Amino acid sequence: xxxxxxxxxxxxxxxxxxxxxxxxxxxxxxxxxxxxxxxxxxxxxxxxxxxxxxxxxxxxxxxxxxxxxxxxxxxxxxxxxxxxxxxxxxxxxxxxxxxxxxxxxxxxxxxxxxxxxxxxxxxxxxxxxxxxxxxxxxxxxxxxxxxxxxxxxxxxxxxxxxxxxxxxxxx
Amino acid sequence: xxxxxxxxxxxxxxxxxxxxxxxxxxxxxxxxxxxxxxxxxxxxxxxxxxxxxxxxxxxxxxxxxxxxxxxxxxxxxxxxxxxxxxxxxxxxxxxxxxxxxxxxxxxxxxxxxxxxxxxxxxxxxxxxxxxxxxxxxxxxxxxxxxxxxxxxxxxxxxxxxxxxxxxxx
Numbered sequence: 001x002x003x004x005x006x007x008x009x010x011x012x013x014x015x016x017x018x019x020x021x022x023x024x025x026x027x028x029x030x031x032x033x034x035x036x037x038x039x040x041x042x043x044x045x046x047x048x049x050x051x052x053x054x055x056x057x058x059x060x061x062x063x064x065x066x067x068x069x070x071x072x073x074x075x076x077x078x079x080x081x082x083x084x085x086x087x088x089x090x091x092x093x094x095x096x097x098x099x100x101x102x103x104x105x106x107x108x109x110x111x112x113x114x115x116x117x118x119x120x121x122x123x124x125x126x127x128x129x130x131x132x133x134x135x136x137x138x139x140x141x142x143x144x145x146x147x148x149x150x151x152x153x154x155x156x157x158x159x160x161x162x163x164x165x166x167x168x169x170x171x
Numbered sequence: 172x173x174x175x176x177x178x179x180x181x182x183x184x185x186x187x188x189x190x191x192x193x194x195x196x197x198x199x200x201x202x203x204x205x206x207x208x209x210x211x212x213x214x215x216x217x218x219x220x221x222x223x224x225x226x227x228x229x230x231x232x233x234x235x236x237x238x239x240x241x242x243x244x245x246x247x248x249x250x251x252x253x254x255x256x257x258x259x260x261x262x263x264x265x266x267x268x269x270x271x272x273x274x275x276x277x278x279x280x281x282x283x284x285x286x287x288x289x290x291x292x293x294x295x296x297x298x299x300x301x302x303x304x305x306x307x308x309x310x311x312x313x314x315x316x317x318x319x320x321x322x323x324x325x326x327x328x329x330x331x332x333x334x335x336x337x338x339x340x
Contacts (some may be wrong), residue, residue: 054265093228
């Protein structure tokens with residue numbers, strides 16, 4: 001499967017959109033989903049956003065998300081306000097995955113249903129032949145006050161240009 | 172919602188994807204490989220309890236529906252049940268992750284009815300903004316014959332819960 005090419009590049013403004021998620025709380029009631037509005041909630045912030053095709057899937061689970069958690073302090077030291085992981089899974093699954101990985105409030109686990117927002121940037125993957133529906137591609141971005149300063153998609157299986165270390169090097 | 176099949180009938184054929192439990196999954200360093208469960212082949216001659224939830228990690232399912240099945244595992248076994256399965260329309264990786272989160276190990280099979288395809292054959296799927304989901308129901312099968320099939324009439328867990336199903340075994 002050839003990876004998609006983003007339709008935006010460094011210097012462009014991120015498209016508007018909404019992600020659903022369940023904010024982390026100690027007692028985590030699972031019941032309330034909230035919306036994150038990109039233009040409103042990310043304005044003026046330095047954001048690292050990485051996307052995985054699916055929660056709990058190989059690569060994502062073992063190789064993509066954990067390094068972001070391990071390098072949390074390094075990201076903070078570089079002035080990052082928000083680290084977020086995005087997938088097309090529903091917000092309950094994203095919240096469950098986040099708890100499973102022990103991210104607490106360090107990484108926002110956001111749901112991009114049917115990869116709608118990611119699709120606006122040309123970064124949705126049609127996996128319907130595997131019955132997985134439309135998923136988000138494996139990509140990562142640095143967004144500074146709504147402007148993209150880095151955007152990359154993985155050229156093949158595995159994690160390189162979208163991994164925590166690659167992003168840290170760009171900050 | 173009423174099922175289109177009833178007690179005494181043969182369960183419709185179908186396959187579910189799932190990731191079999193192995194101890195290596197416990198370290199969370201692996202995600203496993205999905206395999207297929209073929210209802211007609213794999214459940215022939217077996218006593219099976221299958222319960223379905225609208226979604227992994229969602230309220231009710233997570234807190235109220237699955238845990239009692241796990242807690243009463245020995246009681247199900249004492250009544251001759253060979254397989255306990257939980258079903259949802261989530262993909263097999265999510266089902267496996269949820270199972271590990273709930274620490275079911277090999278006691279419950281966490282099965283993926285992707286797109287709620289098989290459940291719709293039984294009239295037991297529902298349309299949601301996120302796509303088709305399986306309804307909240309429970310079935311007892313004995314050698315592929317339906318012995319019990321009930322769908323929750325309202326929010327909460329009653330006729331599809333562990334206690335209700337145990338009483339019917």
